[in-house]
Amino acid sequence: MIEMQNLSFGYSGDEPLLADMSLNLPPGSFHFLTGPSGAGKTTLLRLCYADLLPTAGKMLAFGEDVTGLSRDGIAALRRRVGVVHQDPQFLEHLPVAENVALPLIVSGEQVDMRALGDLLGWVQLTTHSRVMPQALSGGERQRAALARAVIMSPDLVIADEPTGNLDWDMSMRLLQLLIELNRSGKAVLFATHDMNLIRAAKQQVQARVLRIAGKRLQLAGADL
Numbered sequence: 478m479i480e481m482q483n484l485s486f487g488y489s490g491d492e493p494l495l496a497d498m499s500l501n502l503p504p505g506s507f508h509f510l511t512g513p514s515g516a517g518k519t520t521l522l523r524l525c526y527a528d529l530l531p532t533a534g535k536m537l538a539f540g541e542d543v544t545g546l547s548r549d550g551i552a553a554l555r556r557r558v559g560v561v562h563q564d565p566q567f568l569e570h571l572p573v574a575e576n577v578a579l580p581l582i583v584s585g586e587q588v589d590m591r592a593l594g595d596l597l598g599w600v601q602l603t604t605h606s607r608v609m610p611q612a613l614s615g616g617e618r619q620r621a622a623l624a625r626a627v628i629m630s631p632d633l634v635i636a637d638e639p640t641g642n643l644d645w646d647m648s649m650r651l652l653q654l655l656i657e658l659n660r661s662g663k664a665v666l667f668a669t670h671d672m673n674l675i676r677a678a679k680q681q682v683q684a685r686v687l688r689i690a691g692k693r694l695q696l697a698g699a700d701l
């Protein structure tokens with residue numbers, strides 16, 4: 478589904494930040510991505526949804542080389558990937574329900590109100606559907622961002638340190654939602670520093686742990 482072949486990436490022309498990375502994310506898989514601050518986790522995630530393009534090597538998304546994709550091709554790819562950022566941004570003048578439905582609205586699709594209600598229920602924001610984003614807690618913001626990320630039924634959900642600002646209980650709640658998504662067949666790629674969270678997840682789901690170290694991507698062992 479997502480395949481990197483000897484991929485390198487650098488923001489400037491000199492030393493690459495990520496070097497000679499090879500990776501295969503099969504459908505339905507669950508991967509954590511870890512590594513020190515500044516190692517390039519967010520950068521790697523952005524490469525996965527063609528927000529950045531490799532400077533060397535190949536990046537294939539859903540079988541297609543992203544470097545050759547047209548604007549429409551990139552738009553089609555992005556529909557298949559839902560992204561949750563560490564600090565999700567919302568349109569502050571719209572209530573939660575409209576923000577969650579925004580990907581449908583901007584792509585001109587009909588909003589199925591019942592499905593939207595079900596989705597808000599799943600992230601436990603039913604009573605917050607008419608609330609403005611600035612009134613949400615950190616955990617509620619992340620759950621709204623997760624609902625928005627999955628409203629287009631993506632095949633892959635990417636979460637970039639979504640629990641970075643949450644306490645343990647909230648982190649576990651968010652993790653649980655991602656595990657449920659994975660059980661429903663979606664691939665998950667989850668960047669986190671939190672080894673306790675990874676340990677907790679591994680008791681419930683077959684997750685592999687990728688680590689960026691020294692510009693390279695490693696598959697972490699069972700020592701976690």
Ligand SMILES: Nc1ncnc2c1ncn2[C@@H]1O[C@H](COP(=O)(O)OP(=O)(O)OP(=O)(O)O)[C@@H](O)[C@H]1O
Nearest residue numbers: 488489494512513514515516517518519520521638
């Ligand atoms: N747009 C950019 N232009 C230039 N350099 C950048 C850009 N974005 C990130 N960087 C640099 O690339 C390096 C990796 O950043 P990135 O955000 O991918 O790391 P990270 O592993 O996600 O870090 P953290 O865990 O702190 O979020 C950092 O040194 C950062 O300063």
